[in-house]
Amino acid sequence: MFFERVVSEGLAHFSYVVGDKGEAVVLDPRRDVSVYFDICLSNDSRIKFVLETHRNEDYVVGSREISDRCDGSVFHADSQLNYRYGGEVVEGDEFKVGDLLIKAIKTPGHTPGSMSYLLYDKDGGPWILFTGDSLFAGGVGRTDLLGSQMVEEMTEMLYQSIFRKILPIGDEVIVCPAHGSGSACGASISDRDWSTIGIERMRNPMLQVEDKDEFIEKVGVELKRPPYFRRMEELNLYPPVLKRLPVPTPLKPKEVKERLNGYQILDTRTELEFGSAHLMNSISIMSKNLPSFAGWFLNYEEPVLLITNDVENNVKKLIRLGYDNIQGYLSGGLLSWHTSGYRTKSIDTITVHKLCQKIDRGKVNHILDIRDEEELNRDGEIEGSIQIELTKLTENTDKIPKDGELYIFCGSGIRSMTAASVLERYGFNNLNVVLGGLAGWSSRKKDIV
Numbered sequence: 001m002f003f004e005r006v007v008s009e010g011l012a013h014f015s016y017v018v019g020d021k022g023e024a025v026v027l028d029p030r031r032d033v034s035v036y037f038d039i040c041l042s043n044d045s046r047i048k049f050v051l052e053t054h055r056n057e058d059y060v061v062g063s064r065e066i067s068d069r070c071d072g073s074v075f076h077a078d079s080q081l082n083y084r085y086g087g088e089v090v091e092g093d094e095f096k097v098g099d100l101l102i103k104a105i106k107t108p109g110h111t112p113g114s115m116s117y118l119l120y121d122k123d124g125g126p127w128i129l130f131t132g133d134s135l136f137a138g139g140v141g142r143t144d145l146l147g148s149q150m151v152e153e154m155t156e157m158l159y160q161s162i163f164r165k166i167l168p169i170g171d172e173v174i175v176c177p178a179h180g181s182g183s184a185c186g187a188s189i190s191d192r193d194w195s196t197i198g199i200e201r202m203r204n205p206m207l208q209v210e211d212k213d214e215f216i217e218k219v220g221v222e223l224k225r226p227p228y229f230r231r232m233e234e235l236n237l238y239p240p241v242l243k244r245l246p247v248p249t250p251l252k253p254k255e256v257k258e259r260l261n262g263y264q265i266l267d268t269r270t271e272l273e274f275g276s277a278h279l280m281n282s283i284s285i286m287s288k289n290l291p292s293f294a295g296w297f298l299n300y301e302e303p304v305l306l307i308t309n310d311v312e313n314n315v316k317k318l319i320r321l322g323y324d325n326i327q328g329y330l331s332g333g334l335l336s337w338h339t340s341g342y343r344t345k346s347i348d349t350i351t352v353h354k355l356c357q358k359i360d361r362g363k364v365n366h367i368l369d370i371r372d373e374e375e376l377n378r379d380g381e382i383e384g385s386i387q388i389e390l391t392k393l394t395e396n397t398d399k400i401p402k403d404g405e406l407y408i409f410c411g412s413g414i415r416s417m418t419a420a421s422v423l424e425r426y427g428f429n430n431l432n433v434v435l436g437g438l439a440g441w442s443s444r445k446k447d448i449v
Helices: 034-042 063-069 148-169 197-203 212-219 228-235 253-257 271-276 287-297 311-320 333-339 352-360 373-379 414-425
Strands: 002-008 013-020 023-027 046-051 073-076 094-097 100-106 115-120 126-132 174-177 249-251 264-267 304-307 326-330 348-351 366-369 406-409 431-435
Touching: 002 034, 013 034, 013 094, 013 100, 013 174, 023 034, 023 094, 034 046, 046 063, 046 094, 063 073, 100 148, 115 148, 126 148, 148 197, 148 212, 174 197, 228 287, 249 253, 253 326, 253 333, 271 348, 271 414, 271 431, 287 311, 287 414, 304 311, 311 326, 326 333, 348 352, 352 431, 406 414, 414 431
Parallel strands: 023 046, 046 073, 126 174, 249 326, 264 304, 304 326, 348 431, 366 406, 406 431
Antiparallel strands: 002 013, 013 023, 094 100, 100 115, 115 126
C-alpha cells in the first residue's frame, strides 16, 4: 500500500494518491498530471479512479487530463451541475482499490454537493478522511460562493456536515483536506501539515462553538473572491485537455517589441530585478506569488508573454489557473533586450530605515499601504497612510494622489512592486517601493497605532 500527498505551492492545494496491489485512486488532481503517473509508475500501479470532492473554484482540475491518458474512471461531486465528463458520485458509493475501501459521504456547505471520502484500513476500520474544502486544519471551508443571500443556508449545511457527519467518525481518524494555509477557499487555515478529527475537535477555532447559531455567525462571512474564480467554475464543468505542457516560443527582443500592444507582459523576476529594469507596461508578479495574484491582474482575453528566469515552472503555475494562451518568452532575458538597444523603465526602491529618516525630515509626501485587513489588525497601521489592499488597487486608483513622491508599503517589497507596476500602467510616476517591514521601523515620529 502507498499514500502520497502532492502539494501545489502558492495555491496551497493538496491532492492525494492512494494505492494498493497495483491499483490507485487520485483525489482532487491538479491540471499538470504527470506527477500522479510518476507516483503510480514508481509503485507499479495504474490509476483506477479519480475522485473529486467538489467543483473547484481556484484551479483547473486535472480529472479529464488523467482520463485522457488512461482508462481510469472519474467521479465528481456537486452532481446538480451540468458536468460534461465523468460520472456522478452519490452518498454511500464505494470504491475498491486493491484491498482498500473508500466510501463517499455527502458533506455540503462549501458547495451544495460537496463530498468527503472515508478510507478504511485493511481491517475494516475508518482510517483517513479526505474532507475536500469542508474541514481544514484550523479552519473550515468558505460558505459564500453562492452569494450573500445563500450564506446562512450554506453555513448551516456545513454545520450539519461537520458536527453530524464528520466529527462522529472518530477522533483517531486522519484528516486530509484539499488545502492548507494560504488558500483562498477558507479563512485562517493553520499551517499544520497533518491533523486528525480529534485535533480539530479540540483546537480548530471554528469548532469551538456552543450551537449552530454561533457557528453560523462565526463562519458565515463573505471573503475576498478573486475574479478568476468564475472562470474556474465554468472551466471545471468540462476542463480542456492539454495532453502536454505548453511550450512557449522563445522570442527575440525585436519580436517581443512588436508584441508590446495587445499582449500581457508578465514579469516573474524578483522585485529588485524588476525595479532595476523592466519593459514598458509589464506587470510584476514574482514567481512564488503567481498563484495568489495572477488571477487578480491578468485577463483571459489577451495572450501572455513572459519575462522570466524559469519558464517551465511559471507555465505550470499559469495553466493551473487556466491561462493557456502563453505565446512566448523573452529569450536571453533583459540582457538581450538591453544589448538590442531597447529602452526599459525602472522603479526606485528604498529601505524602511531610509523611509523613516525621510519622514523625520518631513520629506515624505504620501505612503500607500497595500497590506490586507488581517495584517493591519495584527501588525498595526501607519498613521496618515493611504490604505488600499493590493487586490483592490485597480478599482481605487482615483484615491491615490499623483502629486509628489509615493512610497508603497507591504511589509517586504514583493507585493509593493506588483502594486507599483500596476500604478505605472495607470500613468503614475515618482513611485518608490519600500523594502522591509514594520519590524525595521525606526522613525522618531513612529506614527504607528
